Amino acid sequence: MPMHDLNVTAVRAVNEALHRLSPDTNETFWQIENPQGKHAIGVGIDAPVEVEINGHVGYYCGGMNKQARLRIHGNAGTGVAENMMSGLVHVMGDASQSAGATGCGGLLIIDGDAAARCGISMKGIDILVKGSIGAMSAFMAQAGSLVVLGDAGDALGDSIYEATIFVRGEVKSLGTDCVEKPMTPDDRDRLADVLRRGGLNGEAGVDDFRMYGSARRLYHFHIDNITSY
Amino acid sequence: MCGIVGLFLKNKNLEPALGDLLSRMLVTMSARGPDSAGVAIYGAGDDDKVKLTLRVADGTCVDDLRSELFAVTSAFDISIRSSHIVLSISRSDAATVIHWLKTHKSDLDLVSVGENMEIYKEVGLPEHVVRVFGLSGMSGTHAIGHTRMATESAVTTNGAHPFSTGEDQCLVHNGSLSNHNAVRRTLRREGMAFSTENDSEVAAGYLTWRMRQGASLRDSLSSSLDDLDGFFTFVVGTRNGFAVLRDPIACKPAIMAESDDYVAFGSEYRALSVLPNIERARVFEPEPATVYAWEHP
Numbered sequence: 001m002p003m004h005d006l007n008v009t010a011v012r013a014v015n016e017a018l019h020r021l022s023p024d025t026n027e028t029f030w031q032i033e034n035p036q037g038k039h040a041i042g043v044g045i046d047a048p049v050e051v052e053i054n055g056h057v058g059y060y061c062g063g064m065n066k067q068a069r070l071r072i073h074g075n076a077g078t079g080v081a082e083n084m085m086s087g088l089v090h091v092m093g094d095a096s097q098s099a100g101a102t103g104c105g106g107l108l109i110i111d112g113d114a115a116a117r118c119g120i121s122m123k124g125i126d127i128l129v130k131g132s133i134g135a136m137s138a139f140m141a142q143a144g145s146l147v148v149l150g151d152a153g154d155a156l157g158d159s160i161y162e163a164t165i166f167v168r169g170e171v172k173s174l175g176t177d178c179v180e181k182p183m184t185p186d187d188r189d190r191l192a193d194v195l196r197r198g199g200l201n202g203e204a205g206v207d208d209f210r211m212y213g214s215a216r217r218l219y220h221f222h223i224d225n226i227t228s229y
Numbered sequence: 230m231c232g233i234v235g236l237f238l239k240n241k242n243l244e245p246a247l248g249d250l251l252s253r254m255l256v257t258m259s260a261r262g263p264d265s266a267g268v269a270i271y272g273a274g275d276d277d278k279v280k281l282t283l284r285v286a287d288g289t290c291v292d293d294l295r296s297e298l299f300a301v302t303s304a305f306d307i308s309i310r311s312s313h314i315v316l317s318i319s320r321s322d323a324a325t326v327i328h329w330l331k332t333h334k335s336d337l338d339l340v341s342v343g344e345n346m347e348i349y350k351e352v353g354l355p356e357h358v359v360r361v362f363g364l365s366g367m368s369g370t371h372a373i374g375h376t377r378m379a380t381e382s383a384v385t386t387n388g389a390h391p392f393s394t395g396e397d398q399c400l401v402h403n404g405s406l407s408n409h410n411a412v413r414r415t416l417r418r419e420g421m422a423f424s425t426e427n428d429s430e431v432a433a434g435y436l437t438w439r440m441r442q443g444a445s446l447r448d449s450l451s452s453s454l455d456d457l458d459g460f461f462t463f464v465v466g467t468r469n470g471f472a473v474l475r476d477p478i479a480c481k482p483a484i485m486a487e488s489d490d491y492v493a494f495g496s497e498y499r500a501l502s503v504l505p506n507i508e509r510a511r512v513f514e515p516e517p518a519t520v521y522a523w524e525h526p
Contacts, residue, residue, distance in 0.1 A: 037498030056498050056512070075512055077498060078482060096514055097479065115514045116479050135517060136478065 003031040011038050018068075021047035037077065042070050045087075062089040065106065081108045084125055097134065100127045103144065109198050116153070119146040122163055128198040138165050139175065147194045149204055157212050165212040166191050168204060179215040187211055230378040231390075231403040232258025233483075235464045235494035236504075237371040237471035237523050243490060243505075248367030252359040253503040254495065255374040259355050261496055262376035265389035266358040267350025269399040269466055272369035274345035279323045279396075281316045282347045284386065286336040294334075301329045311361040313340065313349050338387070338424075343397035345369070345468055350389035370525065373466050375401035382427045392430045394421065395437035397468035402429035403481045403496060404460035412457065432457060436465060450474045450520045464494050472522035479517035486510040492523050 004014045014032065021027065030051045035041055039058035042051050045068040053061070056074035066085040075093035082101040091099075094112035101117070103125025110118075113131035117139060124143040132150030139155075141163030151169035158175025164187060165178075174180075183191070188206050195204055234254040238244055251268060274280070285291070291309060298305055298316075302325065306317040318326050323342070330337055341348035349362040355376045359365065375390035382388045391399040406412075409428035412435060417423070421434045435457065439449035446467055453463075453474065460480040465472045473494055475483055486493045486501045488510035495501045501512065515521055 036502040037500075056502070058497060058499060075498065077484075094512075094514070096482070096484070116517065134479070 001029050001031065002027055003033065005033045006036065006038055006041075007034045011041055015040070015043060018042065018045045018047070018049075018051075021045070021049060023047060025049065035074070039077070042068070045070075056093070065089060075112070076110075080110075081106070081125070084108065094131070095129075099129075100125050103127070107194070107197055113150070119144075119163070122146065126194045126197070128194055128200075130198075132169065135172075136175070138163055138178075141165075145190055145194050147191060147198075147209070157214075159218060160212075160214045162214060164190065166194075166209040167212065168208045168210075171210075171212070174212065177215050177218045178212055181211050181213050183209075183211045230261045231481075232261030232376040232496045232500070233374070233401050233403050233462065233464050233494065234258060234496070234500045235371070235373045235401075235466075235471060235473070235492075237492040238490070239488075239492070240490040244370060245368045247369045247372055249365040250504060251372045251374050252365045254493075254500045255355045255359060255376060257499045257503060258376050258496055262378040263354055264377045264379050264384045265350065265352045265386065266355040266374065266376040267348065267389045267391055267401075268359070268362075268364060268372055268374040269341070269346055269348045269391040269393070269401075270364070270367055270369045270372040271343075271345045271397070271466065271468065272347065272367060274343075274468075276344070277320050278317055278344065279320050280341075280343055280345075280347060281318065281323075281327070281330070281339060282341040282349070283314050283316060283330070284312055284338040284340050284350075285314060289336055294337075297333075298326075302326055310349065310363060312351060313362065315347055341393040341399070343393075343468070346393070346397045346399060346466070348391055348393055348399060350386060350391070352384060352386055352389065370469075371466060371471050373399060373401050373464050373471075375403075380405050382425060387425050388427050390429060391466075392427070392433040394423075394430065394434040395440065397466075398433070398437055398440070399466045400429065400433035400436060401464050402432055403462045404476065406432060406457055406459035406461065408458040428459070432461065432463060440467075446470050446472050446524075447520050447522045450522070454518055462496070467524075469525040470522060471524075472520060473515055474520050475515055475517050477518040483515050484512065485515055485521070486512045 032053045035055040035057045037058040043063040046066040048067045051070045058077040060079045062070045062081045069088040071090045076091045076095045078096045079098045081089035084103040084106045086106045090109045095110045095114040097115040098117045099114045100108040102121045108127045110129045114133045116134035118133040118137040120139045122141045122144045135153035138157045142161040147166045152171045155175035157178030302322040390401040393399045406428040409431040436449045462481040463474045
């Protein structure tokens with residue numbers, strides 16, 4: 001069981017060791033101590049391992065992750081799990097801005113709140129926030145589900161493409177071209193799937209949520225806007 | 230980039246350690262701003278006295294200054310810290326001495342005026358700057374530090390933060406203002422003086438102007454949301470206060486911690502990680518366009 005103390009070992013050395021892992025490695029459980037807000041911890045892992053990080057992390061933790069399951073026992077700085085491809089990143093505290101930005105796959109769970117721009121430009125990742133999210137979340141979000149048990153800040157889903165947002169609490173305001181939509185059976189299944197994968201069996205029901213997505217008014221040029229150009 | 234740190238102590242027992250804690254916080258932010266660094270520290274003061282922090286040019290002879298000063302004021306104290314000297318004078322002499330300095334001593338820059346506040350700033354890495362000024366040996370109630378990556382004006386000591394435009398008032402800024410020239414013109418008409426072309430000095434001047442009109446620190450910051458355009462995280466100090474404000478889209482990073490012992494600000498969590506018992510403090514990210522202010526009674 002590899003254990004690294006970031007007071008002793010540099011982040012780059014730990015990341016290099018993680019990058020050297022082969023798909024059939026037996027070193028499947030990693031522990032990282034004293035992160036103390038350092039940046040880029042556990043970025044670019046491509047192996048089915050578990051990584052426990054004991055403390056607060058800085059920017060981009062778990063970025064570009066493939067296959068690995070990272071658990072952060074603390075808060076995360078800007079861009080946690082940005083551009084994740086698959087696997088799991090679980091923040092047990094709060095996350096700063098741009099959590100899960102541009103993520104292509106996998107699941108990001110945030111037990112606390114996420115700040116502004118959560119899920120900005122998400123491209124297939126699923127994000128479950130048990131607290132609330134800040135302003136401008138899911139800006140230009142393209143695919144995947146953003147599920148929020150608490151409230152959402154201003155301009156939710158501005159210029160959204162085909163990602164889906166589920167919010168249980170209040171939405172302060174919707175951004176341009178983002179509208180509330182009725183849930184289809186398929187939407188209900190996807191929401192239930194994220195809740196189940198997030199370990200919320202029965203704690204939050206599908207019927208408690210409202211769904212938001214694109215009105216698709218920005219997809220094509222509209223002749224009525226000709227005078228705007 | 231730029232990095233900001235701030236520490237407002239609630240527990241008096243920590244006051245002797247203020248300079249040491251702030252030094253360590255500032256050094257963690259070196260990568261965010263290697264061009265220059267500065268600190269404002271609020272230490273012991275005396276109701277009847279004013280401290281002038283002056284930056285001296287290379288080759289200035291402090292003994293000569295001392296003898297020249299006797300012609301202007303009879304009672305003063307001078308303490309020297311590297312390129313800065315702190316001149317402590319009686320409040321009744323302040324206007325005369327400041328006028329004399331401005332008209333006769335062009336080789337001295339008046340960095341700050343205050344009952345409690347002293348400001349030290351210099352070009353170079355934070356580690357160098359805190360060492361030459363001996364910051365880690367200083368005590369006080371609250372302090373603000375800044376490490377700069379220059380964007381809107383040159384890498385000079387005058388362009389280094391904190392900026393002070395009023396007695397015991399200072400501001401540090403991460404970001405850039407887009408309407409600073411227009412606001413500076415308006416404030417000059419209102420009688421405010423500016424010594425640089427720097428955007429952050431305008432923000433400091435704006436707050437001084439509002440407080441001079443009678444607004445509280447909190448109200449001054451609230452109205453800056455309407456009048457200042459651009460990206461900013463501001464941390465502001467007054468004689469007994471400490472405040473934080475981010476722009477409405479929270480462009481620049483900010484993280485705070487509050488416990489029974491202190492309120493702390495950092496551009497990144499790394500800056501807070503050096504504080505005692507940080508693991509037991511409430512760590513949170515300040516909301517956009519929301520004024521956070523603390524004051525000692």
